[in-house]
Amino acid sequence: MQRILHWAGQTFSSEASPEEPLYKVLERVGLPAGTEILTATTNGSIHELQAPVGDHVEFQLLGWDSPEGKYVFWHSSAHILAEAILSFFPKAKLSIGPPIENGFYYDIDFGDTPISPEDFERIEQKFLELAAQPEYFVRKKVSKEEALSYYQQRENPYKIELIQELPPDDITFYESGNFVDLCKGPHLWHSGPIRAVKILSLAGAYWRGDSRNPQLTRVYAISFPEKALLEEYLHFLEEAARRDHRNLGKQLDLFSFHEEGPGFPFWHPKGMRLLTALQDWMRAKLLRSGYEEIRTPIILTQRLWEQSGHYENYRENMYFTTIDEEPYAVKPMNCPGSTIIYRSRLRSYRELPLRLFEFGLVHRHELSGVLTGLFRVRAFTQDDAHIYCTPEQIEPEITALLQLVNEVYEAFGFSQREIYLSTRPEKYIGSLELWSQAESALEAALRKSGFTFQINPGEGAFYGPKIDFVVRDSLRRRWQLGTIQLDFSMPRRFGLEYIGPDGQPSTPVMIHRAILGSFERFIGVLLEHTAGELPLWLSPIQVKVLPVSEKFYAYADEVGKALAQAGIRWAVDKTDEKLGKKIREAEQEKVPLIWVVGAKEAESGTVSIRDRRTRTQSEGVPLAQAVQDVLQASQPPI
């Protein structure tokens, strides 16, 4: 039978019998089987190189560049890692070891002899020795009894549990070297291409992700076909660490965290300048887009949260207090407050859509172990809004919202975006008719706006479908920011109504939406995206004035006054240091514009500008013109 192979844009063909393994076919036509070519797909599913070709005709051959190649590569690496670990920890019990987005892990019960980071080096060395032999991955079909008795001998309850849940006629072991593991595959033909490995970290992980189960040790690692690729990856990790917003927050004196309030950020003066610049911009933009601003109380009576359903479903994450012997709760969300304003008087259909936004400060009790800088905090300010509209208005509202979201992300240079539409889950409230109307409105709006999006079937909230927005930063990391959620539940729970043209009351649809998500988290993302080099319009200090010596303080103050009058954020450095030192400090502060003033400038009423963004200098710019230039350059995007 004739087989067709696709590799690197070329097509090859060869005769092969069904029993012949795929790698033999490759070798016959002179392709780099098992070195550059790691695996293959046929009809969209992975076909191992060592597997007989069977009656498949067409094969797409895949290397390191493909997700499937990496998947197989890392899956096999997990086996080698387990083998290497077992050589030092013979009593360790394996559970599962899958490939992940960046590398792979293995969850292992180390019993009484725990692994520590000091063991990493010798395990890595052992790993490379094993991989270099190389080890061939051999698939073996075994009976359920065989499989069970193998792991009963080794007293491994995890594998036994897994086997018991498997169909009896579809259990496979993979052998590689002296190592055997229960595994469905697929794997590399052999370990030869695995030439570099790094054990990254240890973490606790519950067996099957359930906190009632025993906790295993998860060993994270990553492997590569070239040492240079590992180096590159380690550089990426270093760069990510350099951009860590927690470090930048400290270095740039923006915010801090303290034992006195774990998970509650303290905003310093420069951080507040950034936060308010961001909020001012957002506020102006929303007011221009047909929104009205509201503010609702932080503490509200517990009865309200019982009515909204939060008390029942979200109590674990809420803070409670007592006022005049009555139970109250600190708001974890802004929506109930918004509905109170909605129903504060009778509403007409003529008012809809009613768009109310609130920069709402919410408090949520997050588990202590999940707190992470500004990314996961216990108090944050959402750029929240609630749109009350009729079912017919959903589509135009979503269309307008998509445009708004687009403009906002574009303003920060988040040009790579992913959009997800989540549809009706199994458990839902509201009528099927309303759901399908809403889902098709969301989809129609997305299509009309020309955005590419993915559908996550059944992933919507029980109270309505939603759209989620994910951006990629300059290091290509993914961040979920905005969300648009339709809500059929809350308007009913709170008895919201509007009077229609026929004089009869109807229930509005509520759209919850946040674009940045929370200002705190967004600032964290923005700091990592820009490595702290914020755009001029957001910089806490836009211009730093550096007098060459004490003699020019008076002129520096004059310059500062001009900046202040123009509404530009500025600072002057009056430390007793030489100019070089002041420049260095200002550069490390990541100030976009440095204005040097000395004898020449004072005399001629000019400034000498050092621009961080263009790495250029221009001397003798008249003060008035320099101020105008900054004003113009610091205009926020639309």
Place this chain on the structure above:
RNA sequence: GCCAUCGUAGCUCAGUGGUAGAGCACUUCCUUGGUAAGGAAGAGGUCGCCGGUUCGAUCCCGGCCGAUGGCUCCA
């Protein structure tokens, strides 16, 4: 909350069973300087908190607090 690792000066970190150090920052003095660190002196720590072992603990042990990496990527 659970697991692992960590917690020494404002920051970054070194160090030891016999009550502690560096660089930067800070204060003072000298210096009045032209595009990424001028010089000198000084001040600053109950070595996260509580308890235990010890003649003696920052160091060893336990608990607590906080931080970091993880904890629905399922053979």
